[in-house]
Amino acid sequence: MVERAKTLGYRAIAITDECSFAGIVRAHVAAQAVDIQLLIGSEFRLQEGTRFILIAKNRSGYGYIANLISTARRRAPKGDYYLSHKDFVETESNCIAVWLPNAEALQEIQTKEIAWLKNYFENQVWIGVTQLLINHESRQTHILEQLSQITMTPLVAIGSAHMHISTRRMLRDTIHAIRLKKTIKNSGFDLPPNGENYLRDINTIKNLFSETLIAETLKIANECTFELSALQYEYPKEITPDGISATQHLREITQKGLVWRFPKGTPKKVQSLIDRELKIIHELNYEPYFLTVFDITDYARSQRILFQGRGSAANSAVCYALGITEVDPNRSAMLFERFISKERNEPPDIDVDFENDRREEVIQYIYNKYGRNRAALAAAVVTYRPKSAFRDAGKA
Incomplete structure (x- = not known):
């Protein structure tokens, strides 16, 4: 049209x-x-x-x-x-x-x-x-x-x-x-x-x-x-403690996450990846997005709700340090550009699956913390594929 x-x-x-x-x-x-x-x-x-x-x-x-x-x-x-x-x-x-x-x-x-x-x-x-x-x-x-x-x-x-x-x-x-x-x-x-x-x-x-x-x-x-x-992302401000910028807060919890992930000390390779990723995240002003996803997954972990980060976010050492994904950057080759790229100028997309029986608890947590005026369920738009198109057209 x-x-x-x-x-x-x-x-x-x-x-x-x-x-x-x-x-x-x-x-x-x-x-x-x-x-x-x-x-x-x-x-x-x-x-x-x-x-x-x-x-x-x-x-x-x-x-x-x-x-x-x-x-x-x-x-x-x-x-x-x-x-x-x-x-x-x-x-x-x-x-x-x-x-x-x-x-x-x-x-x-x-x-x-x-x-x-x-x-x-x-x-x-x-x-x-x-x-x-x-x-x-x-x-x-x-x-x-x-x-x-x-x-x-x-x-x-x-x-x-x-x-x-x-x-x-x-x-x-x-x-x-x-x-x-x-x-x-x-x-x-x-x-x-x-x-x-x-x-x-x-x-x-x-x-x-x-x-x-x-x-x-x-x-x-x-x-x-x-x-x-x-329409642009408008990130919530309550995800950072008073007096601390989103940049500083993300770096702090990422470093704490590295201590949790690597109790014997963070490998130089991983620290180098973290520093590089945080620099790009800061340049693109995506810290609030990472903090929001961390807040949600941290709640799920505190309630013993099973979850798994997947997709291109698995290429992020920061996501691993925050406990969102489980791909160890010290053992794997990380392609961060598949996840975030300055050239593409697209916001990141972190996919997280929560266990089916307790997903509603996570949804209600998001509504309660961020408000129903700023949180919503997204619908998938289903379109015809050849098989279903032939079937329905045949009935008509």
Whole structure:
């Protein structure tokens, strides 16, 4: 989608999966590669029937949408979500809302929905207009123009694209049928009526929408400056004793760890590795990360919870001294650059496995010490592989 948008000459593209951020990381990487602005948001359908898209203007807006998604998903069965008007208590100025009309709703209800959105999102609301060449679309557009005047809310063109090219219609229908747990034949009107929800070229867009509606898309793009690259690690400060810097504290506990690991004296080879690693860690300002992981593993050790550090962290003599990993640097060749490299400019990744029966104790310790506003469980995004794709497609 992102690459196709760039090819077509788009200045920006918005990824707004329904109650999900699952696609934004891959979209961000693709957008960076082809140099196109990526707008990040999500679509929501409330229990009362109100549908709208939220797009993050800045980092605070991104956090707001992320919290909405978490709240909605946690209170519903897997694969579903639950949100209602009651979940919106305080006004939010860091997001843009695009109302998605229900063609079958009465004008009075539509007017109330728009008013409700404008109340909570401080008038940063647009009415979304699609042109998918379906029945009664021109009549619907006329109704939306009237609503725009009544509610003093601008209209904006939206693509509602589910595929990058129209020839993907059969694949789109197959995926829809899989989601509905039906065959394509039995899906009927649950499937989109045509193959128009793809990324159109600029000339087609100009023919379908007025200049005013297209201009509003650029206005929204200018308002939304958030990028995923703005998210950086913000390490907790309480991991160091008062009056001691993170650099000093890490060196002290590392040296204590060496005494524990090598009671007869630290080999020169190991001390040389430690000094070199600590220098690089300091240059990249990663001391708080190592101190955080040490704090967690130290808690597990104090509670006799089994754990094992693994992956590229096994190439670190500092991790060995801290008791995070078990690969002895005096007996093994350590390739620290596989773990941390100044050239890659990527934060370290220390993988630690905790025994299954007591993992929850560690999770609760992290929540209790660092707070639920700074700690979270990360979800794995599962995508199709050939075997599962063939199986599900065959059922559809």
